Amino acid sequence: MSNIILNRLKYFICSKHEKGFGIHSPFLFDLITLIFNDKSDKVAYRKLDLIRKELLESDKIISITDFGAGSKIFQSNQRKVSEITKYCTIKKKYGKLLYRLAAYYKPESILELGTSFGISTAYLALGNPNAKVVTIEGCSETSKIAQDTFTLANAKNITLVNGTFEEILPLTFFDLHTLGIVYFDGNHTKKATLNYFEQCIPYTNNESLFIFDDIHWSEEMAEAWEEIKRNKNVTLTVDLFQLGLVYFHKELTKQDFVIRF
Numbered sequence: 001m002s003n004i005i006l007n008r009l010k011y012f013i014c015s016k017h018e019k020g021f022g023i024h025s026p027f028l029f030d031l032i033t034l035i036f037n038d039k040s041d042k043v044a045y046r047k048l049d050l051i052r053k054e055l056l057e058s059d060k061i062i063s064i065t066d067f068g069a070g071s072k073i074f075q076s077n078q079r080k081v082s083e084i085t086k087y088c089t090i091k092k093k094y095g096k097l098l099y100r101l102a103a104y105y106k107p108e109s110i111l112e113l114g115t116s117f118g119i120s121t122a123y124l125a126l127g128n129p130n131a132k133v134v135t136i137e138g139c140s141e142t143s144k145i146a147q148d149t150f151t152l153a154n155a156k157n158i159t160l161v162n163g164t165f166e167e168i169l170p171l172t173f174f175d176l177h178t179l180g181i182v183y184f185d186g187n188h189t190k191k192a193t194l195n196y197f198e199q200c201i202p203y204t205n206n207e208s209l210f211i212f213d214d215i216h217w218s219e220e221m222a223e224a225w226e227e228i229k230r231n232k233n234v235t236l237t238v239d240l241f242q243l244g245l246v247y248f249h250k251e252l253t254k255q256d257f258v259i260r261f
């Protein structure tokens with residue numbers, strides 16, 4: 001059995017509390033009942049469903065420059081926009097969660113590493129239109145499509161920077177002095193993930209929330225996730241299998257939760 005299947009099995013056995021019953025941490029109780037379990041419809045969701053549908057129906061092919069850990073799906077750098085949308089952009093369920101996290105915590109700043117076609121960026125930006133949103137994408141062809149997404153979504157609070165995380169991330173700290181929400185969704189290697197995480201740590205405050213995508217995508221990512229959980233600045237973590245949430249609230253007791261979502 002592959003490690004990823006084993007990890008998913010472990011997640012289903014260990015995860016609990018999806019309804020919020022029996023939770024002793026008020027912080028986690030609010031997270032589950034007010035954010036995870038909020039099933040209400042939003043105009044933004046429908047807007048982004050339409051944009052996603054258009055991308056899924058596109059017959060365009062673009063030339064990708066890959067700066068990350070490579071793909072488990074694609075062999076060639078000539079890729080169909082429809083297939084990138086299908087396999088590499090955030091699933092609706094998790095996009096809606098990003099929206100709700102941004103809407104609930106109302107961070108002043110949102111930083112995303114890995115824009116792709118801008119679907120996840122738009123969920124975050126529409127969740128809190130008052131936030132300053134910066135997103136970094138290395139591939140220029142991909143970035144052009146993301147700009148179209150932002151125009152169609154009428155998300156005016158996004159700055160897309162086309163460049164590698166390695167060159168752009170240190171520069172973003174001149175602009176975003178403290179980090180509200182940071183969504184790490186590119187270059188899924190252990191070394192790179194921990195490197196970006198450590199660069200961001202000095203710019204956190206009590207309210208910062210880091211969200212890591214694909215924490216069980218590979219053995220390396222699972223190891224990176226274990227190391228992130230152990231970091232002395234981190235207090236509460238929540239493993240949703242696809243995403244890992246990391247909080248820095250000093251008043252919380254250090255605890256790691258696995259929640260079925």
Ligand SMILES: C[S@@+](CC[C@H](N)C(=O)[O-])C[C@H]1O[C@@H](n2cnc3c(N)ncnc32)[C@H](O)[C@@H]1O
Pocket residue numbers: 065066067068069088089090091113114115116117118119120121136137138139142163164165166185186187
């Ligand atoms: C999984 S996709 C992002 C998906 C997007 N967040 C969404 O959910 O819709 C990862 C993106 O990160 C970009 N990327 C990976 N490594 C990078 C690096 N080192 N510098 C800049 N961009 C990178 C890739 O080009 C790719 O578009």
